[in-house]
Amino acid sequence: MSARPGIRFDSVTKLFGTSSGQAHRAVHDVTLSVADGEFVCLVGPSGCGKSTLLAIAGGFEQPTSGRVLIGETEITDPGTGAVTVFQDYGLFPWRTVRDNVEYGLQVRGVPPAERRARALAELDAVGLGAFAEWHPHELSGGMRQRVSIARALAVDPAVLLMDEPFGAVDAINRARMQEELERLWCEHERTVLFVTHDVDEAIYLADRIVLMTPGPGRIAEQIDVTFSRPRVRGSGEFFALRSRILETLHLAGTESRTEFEI
Amino acid sequence: MTRTARILLPLAATALLVTAWHVAATRVGSTLLFPPPGSVVLGAVETAAGGRLFGHIVASLQRFAIGYLGGIAIGVPLGLLLGLSVHARSAFDPIIQVLRPISPIAWFPLFTLWFGIGELPAIAIVFTAAVYPVILTTTSAVREVDPLYLKVARTFGDSRAGTVARIILPASLPGIAVGLRIAVGTSWVFIVAGEMLGVTNGLGYLIIDARNSLRTDLVLVAIVIIGALGLGIDRALRLAEARVRRHWGGAA
Ligand SMILES: Nc1ncnc2c1ncn2[C@@H]1O[C@H](COP(=O)(O)OP(=O)(O)O)[C@@H](O)[C@H]1O
Ligand SMILES: [Mg+2]
Numbered sequence: 001m002s003a004r005p006g007i008r009f010d011s012v013t014k015l016f017g018t019s020s021g022q023a024h025r026a027v028h029d030v031t032l033s034v035a036d037g038e039f040v041c042l043v044g045p046s047g048c049g050k051s052t053l054l055a056i057a058g059g060f061e062q063p064t065s066g067r068v069l070i071g072e073t074e075i076t077d078p079g080t081g082a083v084t085v086f087q088d089y090g091l092f093p094w095r096t097v098r099d100n101v102e103y104g105l106q107v108r109g110v111p112p113a114e115r116r117a118r119a120l121a122e123l124d125a126v127g128l129g130a131f132a133e134w135h136p137h138e139l140s141g142g143m144r145q146r147v148s149i150a151r152a153l154a155v156d157p158a159v160l161l162m163d164e165p166f167g168a169v170d171a172i173n174r175a176r177m178q179e180e181l182e183r184l185w186c187e188h189e190r191t192v193l194f195v196t197h198d199v200d201e202a203i204y205l206a207d208r209i210v211l212m213t214p215g216p217g218r219i220a221e222q223i224d225v226t227f228s229r230p231r232v233r234g235s236g237e238f239f240a241l242r243s244r245i246l247e248t249l250h251l252a253g254t255e256s257r258t259e260f261e262i
Numbered sequence: 263m264t265r266t267a268r269i270l271l272p273l274a275a276t277a278l279l280v281t282a283w284h285v286a287a288t289r290v291g292s293t294l295l296f297p298p299p300g301s302v303v304l305g306a307v308e309t310a311a312g313g314r315l316f317g318h319i320v321a322s323l324q325r326f327a328i329g330y331l332g333g334i335a336i337g338v339p340l341g342l343l344l345g346l347s348v349h350a351r352s353a354f355d356p357i358i359q360v361l362r363p364i365s366p367i368a369w370f371p372l373f374t375l376w377f378g379i380g381e382l383p384a385i386a387i388v389f390t391a392a393v394y395p396v397i398l399t400t401t402s403a404v405r406e407v408d409p410l411y412l413k414v415a416r417t418f419g420d421s422r423a424g425t426v427a428r429i430i431l432p433a434s435l436p437g438i439a440v441g442l443r444i445a446v447g448t449s450w451v452f453i454v455a456g457e458m459l460g461v462t463n464g465l466g467y468l469i470i471d472a473r474n475s476l477r478t479d480l481v482l483v484a485i486v487i488i489g490a491l492g493l494g495i496d497r498a499l500r501l502a503e504a505r506v507r508r509h510w511g512g513a514a
Binding site for chain 2: 058059060077078079080082083084086088090092093094095103104106107108155
């Protein structure tokens with residue numbers, strides 16, 4: 001795999017205008033580097049600016065000050081480096097599953113035969129090869145999100161951005177989705193920036209967990225998760241790390257523990 | 263409702279109506295003023311036998327098809343433009359809103375001056391009746407495209423033209439299909455009016471011609487056929503619309 005740049009947030013601050021006319025500080029002075037092939041989870045209570053940071057990385061929002069770089073390229077628009085996977089999938093209902101996965105390749109001008117082969121390969125990788133000619137509405141939520149991940153991976157993005165991608169999937173399937181995502185990631189070591197408010201999800205997936213706290217949204221602490229993959233959810237080290245994270249967030253934030261899904 | 267009831271109820275209601283019609287016409291006692299169902303059937307058989315009725319139907323359907331398809335050919339692109347561009351919308355929306363409530367009949371004098379007496383004014387009336395609903399439904403279908411689809415297009419770096427062709431157009435197709443069906447109803451109504459002047463065939467002409475020769479039974483023949491064809495066209499488009507909807511699937 002060729003060396004790729006990863007993604008870097010350089011003193012990013014984001015203010016939103018409010019109806020009262022006062023600027024609302026959603027993100028304050030965030031500096032963060034995600035190395036090539038690294039899986040980083042942003043974790044924190046709702047309102048701490050996770051989605052805002054991801055939207056800036058995806059080019060959908062502009063920082064008020066600071067910048068986001070992939071290599072030497074500053075992100076000013078979507079479609080310039082990172083590909084975002086959305087919580088509600090965003091699959092096109094009029095296209096078959098395979099045509100959905102081909103979409104990004106079509107945009108990039110890949111010829112039909114190659115497009116088809118690559119889409120089928122990505123679908124096989126997420127275990128949906130048999131559903132290539134189905135339509136999205138015939139699939140379960142978890143399967144739809146796998147299609148949407150396959151669609152993103154098909155274009156081999158420099159950075160994959162995911163904002164609570166399993167938030168709309170039921171708890172049992174969510175665990176399966178996490179396992180599949182980790183397996184996919186282990187095969188290819190893509191650079192992933194993943195937003196979640198589920199601490200267990202973050203511990204299961206991340207190389208590094210970035211804890212954020214609200215008011216204004218900023219980084220409270222960064223924790224490297226060093227134990228080996230695939231991780232065992234009931235293990236002692238898993239449990240110890242979870243306690244530590246919850247405590248940090250509890251001490252740092254004003255939000256109560258009930259904000260978290262455990 | 264059971265299947266039998268679904269078939270029997272409308273049949274029973276129709277039989278009741280025809281009976282009432284027959285009784286009322288017999289009371290009136292004048293075939294000219296109020297022809298009974300029997301003489302309407304005979305009149306239909308008479309015109310059908312000479313092949314003239316079929317000719318009238320074909321003439322009306324042809325004019326209607328040209329006017330209606332013309333309305334789609336102009337209305338869909340215009341609706342797309344208005345849906346896509348805020349500027350186009352703010353420029354043209356007031357004009358469309360003023361023109362839309364004007365009955366196509368009001369244009370008839372001008373249409374005959376511009377296009378001469380003959381086919382074109384009738385076609386232009388159908389066109390005028392079809393084009394506004396097509397424009398309006400296409401515009402709102404484009405504006406109602408799920409913003410998430412557009413975010414997906416942006417994250418994959420799709421161009422403006424690519425997004426229109428690959429996302430906006432297919433995403434608004436179900437909405438456009440609804441517009442096409444609404445337009446078929448509104449414009450079919452006007453084919454008759456369009457054919458009442460300056461043409462020598464078609465169902466509208468048949469009505470005027472029958473009145474001039476005091477054949478009110480044939481007036482009713484034309485009326486019944488217009489209704490039946492309108493229903494048939496509407497049903498065909500409903501089927502097409504349902505197909506689009508089914509193929510497009512639920513929101514995903
Ligand atoms: N478009 C917006 N306009 C105004 N305020 C916003 C906007 N988007 C987010 N915010 C505010 O910014 C803060 C961070 O939001 P968000 O990034 O969505 O948090 P999270 O994803 O961590 O829940 C919140 O207080 C939210 O209300
Ligand atoms: Mg969020």
